[in-house]
Amino acid sequence: MESLKNFVRYSWYSSPKVRTNIINDLIESFQTDDLPDPALKILAHTIGQLIPLYATTKSRVLLSRLLDAVIRKYKERILKLIIHAFDVQSRTICKVHSHRNARFQADYGFIYMSNIVIASNGITIEEETDKLILLIVSRFISTLLADSCTSAGLILVDKRLNRLFKQVPTLVESWVNLLNSISEPDIAHLGLISALLYCLKTKDTTLYEQIKTIGIDSYAKLILGTRTKPYETALRPCNEILSSMDLESFKTKVYPVLNRSLLRNPEVIIEAVPSLLSSLSFDLSYTANELSKQLAPPLISKTESLEASALASFRTLAKQISNGETIISIVQYLFNIFNGTESSVNKLSVISQRENVLSAIGAFSRSPSTSISQDDILKILDKYFYPMIQQEVHEGLICHMLQQMTSWCSRLTNTNQTLTDFFKKGLEQKNSTAITRAAYLQCILVTYKENNLTDLIPMHTTLMASYERGVNQPTLINCLHEALLAALIMINIAQMNSSYDNKLTALWSSLNDSKKQIFTTDKFQKEINPAGARVFFQFYEQLHGTLHIQDMVPYTRTFIYLILHSSYDVRKPAYDIIRRLVNNLRSTDTDISLALLTGLTSFLDHFQITNETSSNDEANQQLNLTTVSKGFEETMLCIAKAMRMQDEQFKQTLSDRALLACCSSSILLSSDEKLWLKFLYLIFDKKPNEVENYLKNNVNSLVQICTTNQRLTKEQISAISLLCSMKPNLFLKSFLQIAYERLQPASYLLVSKRSYEIMKTPPGEIYDKSVLETILKHETKDTGNVKRESKNYSYKEQMAARELEKELAAKQNKATVPQLTKKQQEMLQQQLDQEQATRDIVKKIDEDAKNVFEIFTNIVKSTQELFIPYLGELVAHIWPTLKSPVAFNYAKDLYIALVPIVFMNDKDTFGYAIAYLAVRLNSDPSTVQQQLDKCWLQEDLLAAIERLLACLYENTQQAKKFNQLSIARLDYCLPLFQNIVIHPKCTNEWTTSILNICREYFSAVSTSDPDVRFRFIRENAG
Known part of the structure; x- marks a missing residue:
């Protein structure tokens, strides 16, 4: 009983060691x-409470282990008590709204229940207890599956179940029988x-069919x-049941x-309909009409959640229909609802209802059916879309109608004159706005393809008028779109x-004139919407197909900006365009890959300036930085993939230029530091030997790229670090x-401490205060010509007021400037x-020194222990500079x-x-x-x-014993030894210790006579 008391008292929040001891004592x-029943009840309750704590x-x-031991000892006496304790905990853990802790606790709970089932195998259990065990396991599994958007949850549960079924082979059949009996x-x-x-699924078809029948019946009843x-989370675990369902x-x-x-209470089950329809693997054409009529009332119910679920149901239903006639029939039914001619539903009274119906109509245009005829689509356009759009006056509804019409027009391969006239009339309407005209033009862009584009030639005047509106009103983003x-x-x-x-002379002239380029301005880049960005990507591709644009740099800059500031869905088509352009334009003079790389580099330069002057809040800046960083990486890798089939020489040139761009992005955008390595891997078609050959054959060019400036930039220093970490044998020495x-x-040592302190003094502030005091010894001009402020006061009274002000300022400790x-x-x-002249000279020396030491520091950090062979040379070079302020x-x-x-093998601060002792000995005390x-100065x-x-x-003795002596440590300590030997208070004991240390190193790393080296040290020590 004492062990049980300690378990109840200390098992909650004690240390892991205490918990282990207590539970081991209890076992x-x-x-x-032999614990009595009341004690067993307390034990079971405590174990149940510990489930969420023992994570x-x-x-x-x-x-x-405790569960296994207690069940094997007390069997039926405690099993039911533990099951009831787990029942309480499973109700708490498996909440309606799943969260991260619930998922983890459910996994732990499932493992515990599996151990209980294994331990209780062979013990006689009542049927009700068996059903309770099944329910608890079901709760844990449902919680695990509820938050799994992919098959990850199923894979985890499958792993747990396979382990359980392996231990208890009859459990599957037992559970199936239990589910049947509930x-x-x-x-x-x-x-x-x-x-x-x-x-x-692939193990036992008989049991699978039984489980499938139970699942379908349960789903129909419970959902x-x-x-x-x-x-909501109850719907997600049902996906496997729905995917197993057949037509019958x-x-x-x-x-x-x-x-x-759906007829009685659609608001209860409407959220389950989209997941149900999307999981089916058979055609629903036979019942689609009837199902559409049942989904129509929720679609126009004026309840936001109900409308959203109904619209999602229509979208999934459209993907399950292969019969073209059924699609047309449903679309006509929806148009009748929109026009108010369908008697089975109420007339539409608010705009949101009309928008929902239009969205459902547009959803059926994306049906996979291939049997929708061109004539049927043209009839729908002629009978429904044309009159509705022409009669509508609400701008938002007109645009929404045109968006849905665009979806239907995308299925057209042929057009007619009626359609062209409709577009012309819509663009020329006097009451049309830039937004509605953009919607018309978007529909035209999608409708007319290569075989019928010439049908738009009669609309040239109308199209040119739309373009000129943008030229004349470049500050209105809608006009630009x-x-x-x-x-x-x-x-x-x-x-x-x-x-x-020949008719586009004015267009080409405008696109080439830097003063009239309306698609390259900062306003266009920052304010164009995602739809406009997609259009610009197409526009950029088409510009490369013409011979009229003399300078593509401004358009490339806009192209890069829009890619880097768009979501993945928007920028994804741009990557396809890059691949096509790189493969089509292979001339070295006009190669798109070089142009894009230059554009990316230019963007980084501009981004650094705008980022420094930006005043946006931190959250928006971080979000923008993440988007830009991701877009930059994807664009660089897209260029590399597209370049795989190009000439080797050109790939090398591009790789050289990409080095600094990648390093700059890692500094400014926090992108992957190894982006350039990924770039090389892809551009050389994932062949490591080609990457290796590139690095070996281009050492000089890469070194030159990194060291062209007299004072290296941050990206050059970053590139040096990257190259040294990749291939120290190739690059480190250079x-x-x-x-x-x-x-x-020599230049650093010429700077005196006074000059250095002058440099540290802020400009405009005098460093030498003694000079200021000397200047102030001359008579200061306390008062100039005092202007008489009022004729009511004499000069004497004004001077008295001045003196009073001085006294008040002195009492308030206010400094008065003489x-x-x-x-x-x-x-x-x-x-x-x-002082400013001195400051400028020293500042230049200081910046040069800082730049050089940054190179050394970054090389050391990037190479670490690989730098050891070069350590002695580095120490010898930098040691004299410690004497310079x-x-x-x-x-x-x-x-x-x-x-x-x-x-590296020593701990603490040895x-x-x-290092600090060596610095103290070698540097100026002040x-x-x-x-x-x-x-470090206290001792x-x-x-x-x-x-x-x-x-x-x-x-040193210990290192020699374990054969860990390294000459690098001696190289590091030699300056210290030299300064100790030349110290005025150096003793013979110190010199002997130094010689003994050196002897140990030399005897370990060299076969030559160590006395030669001792003489060398004595000579260096003077």
């Missing part, structure tokens, strides 16, 4: 103690039935035949119930008819040599000019950055202590006091030297 106590793998294993199934059982169907609305089952079991429910559509249509016609090209050449220790004489102002300005911080940070590489962290210098030499010798 051991079962061998000697880690170790705790779950621990709880499973007269009032629970909605949670649908999840279990779906999981069993998925599990038995379609219910009088209370099923919660649907006709006899499902459709009658669906029909009855209209003009873009008109321009695209005219270019399409010119592609098909060369004689029509980049280090260039960096050494740019390192100027008024300087002209001579004093000249003296002050002269001093400021001198300009380079001190940069050199110090770089030297300390080498610690993790040199002392390596850093060595600089050290100002620039180093105070915690006395001599005591630090003695302590660290002893530690270093001990560390």
Whole structure:
């Protein structure tokens, strides 16, 4: 009993170690103690409460062991109690609205229940308890499936069930019999039935058919035949049941119930209809008319959720119909509803009802049926769309009608004169707006294809008028959208008819004139809607097919901008256009891939400027950055894929140019740092050996690209890091040599500490305060010519008021700026000019030093332990610069950055202590006091030297014992040794320690006489 008390008391929020000990003690106590029924009830209740708390793998294993032990010990006495405890917890975990914790807890609960079922195998259980176990498992499975949009949930549940069925082979048949015997199934059982169907699909056809029958009957009863609305997450686990349904089952079991429910209470089951129809794998033409009539009332119900579900049902129904006559019949029925001539439904009274009906009409245009004749479509246009659109006065409805008409016109392969006249009349209406005209033009663009584009030649004047509206009103985005559509249509016609090209002189002139280019402005780029962006992508492609555009750069810039600022659905067609253009335009002078890459680079330059000056809120900036970053990566990789079949030499050129663009994007857009590697992998057709050959053969060109500027840019430094991390054997030595050449220790040492502090002083503020005091010793001009503010006050009274103001300012600690004489102002300005000249000189040296040390730092970070062979040379080059106030911080940070590489196997701060001691010994004491962290200066210098030499010798002995000595550590410590030896208070013990340390290293890494090296050290030490 004591073990049980400890379990109840400490098993909730104790540490994992305490939990383990307590549960192990409790399991051991079962061998000697026999708990009474009240104690078993408390134990079962506690175990049930711990299900959501024991979420880690170790705790779950621990709880499973406890369950197994307690069931095997007490069998029927405790099994029912534990099942009831799990019943309570499953009701809590499996909530109506699933969430992440519920899914995890349901998975844990399912595992626990599986262990209980396995442990209870062979124990006599009442049928009611069996049914309760089945219901609890069903709840857990339904919760797991409810949030799975893909088959991931089913795969997980299938894995769990297979493990369970392997342990208890008779369980499947037992569960099937139980499901058959349940007269009032629970909605949670649908999840279990779906999981069993998925599990038995290819294993046992007999059981599969039984489960399918139970599932279809349960679905019809619990989802379609219910009088209370099923919660949304109850529908998702039913997908496997619906996909197993055949035509006969649907006709006899499902459709009658669906029909009855849609007539009686459509608001209860309407949300289930879209998922039901979309999961069916057979044709619904035979009942589509009747089903449409039942879905029509909810479509115009004025209840937003009901209308949305009904519209979704119409969209899924359209995809399930293959008979063209049925499609036309339903469309005519919907038009009758729209016109108010259908007596079976109420007349439409609000705009939302009319829009829903129009959307349903448009949905049937996307039916997969191939038997809809061209004449039937033209009759629908003539009988319904033309008169409705011409009579309508509401702008939004006109556009919505034209959008649905566009969907139907996209199925046309032939047109007639009536259709052309309709478009011409609509565009020329006096009361038409730019928005409605754009809708007409969009419909024209979709309707007229290559074989009938010439039918639009008589509309040239109308189309040109639409384009000129945009030219004349470039600040109205709707007019620009209209003009873009008109321009695209005219270019399409010119592609098909060369004689029509002669009529477009004004268009070509406008598109080439930089002052009249209306589709390349910032306003167009930022305000055009997604539909307009898609049109511009087509427009850009067609411009490449003409010979009239002299400069494509502005249009490429707009093309890139729209790709990078659009959602994936919008920019996806642009990638297809890129592939077509790259494959069609292969001339090196006008290659689209180079133009696009230049456009991307230009965008990054412009993005950096606009991002710095942008004042948008942080959330919008982050969202915009994510979209741009994703678009940039996809565009770069799209260009690479399209370039796979091009000339090798040209692929190398493009790869060279892509390097800096990719590195710049990783800095500005936080895109993938290895984007360039992906680019190479794709452009060389996923052949690693070709990538390898490219890098070997282009070392010089890549190094030159990265080092062309005297002061390297951030993207060049990033590119150096990338290349060194990829192929240090190829690039590291070259980049280090260039960096050494740019390192100027002599120039850094010429900068005095005073000059450095002047550089740090903000411009306009004097550094040398003594000069300011000298200037102020001259008589200051406290008051100038005091203007008499009023004749009512004398000069004496005004001066008294001034004195009072000074006293008040002094009491309030307000600093008063003395008024300087002209001579004093000249003296002050002269001093400021001198300091500014010094500041400019030192600033240039400082920026050069910072740039060079950034190169070193990035190389070290990107190569890490691969940098070890070059470490001694680097330390030798940067060590003298520590004496310069300009380079001190940069050199110090770089030297300390080498610690993790040199002392990689050492913990704590030993390596850093060595580094900071070396810096202290080599640098100016005042600089050290100002620039180093105070915690590294607390220890006395001599005591630090003695302590660290002893530690270093001990560390060397240990490393030698385990064969871990590295000459890199000696290279790193040699400057420290040199500074210790030349220190005025250097003792013989220190020198001996240094020589002993060096002897150990030299004996380990060289077969030559170590005394030679000792002499070398003594000579260097002076």
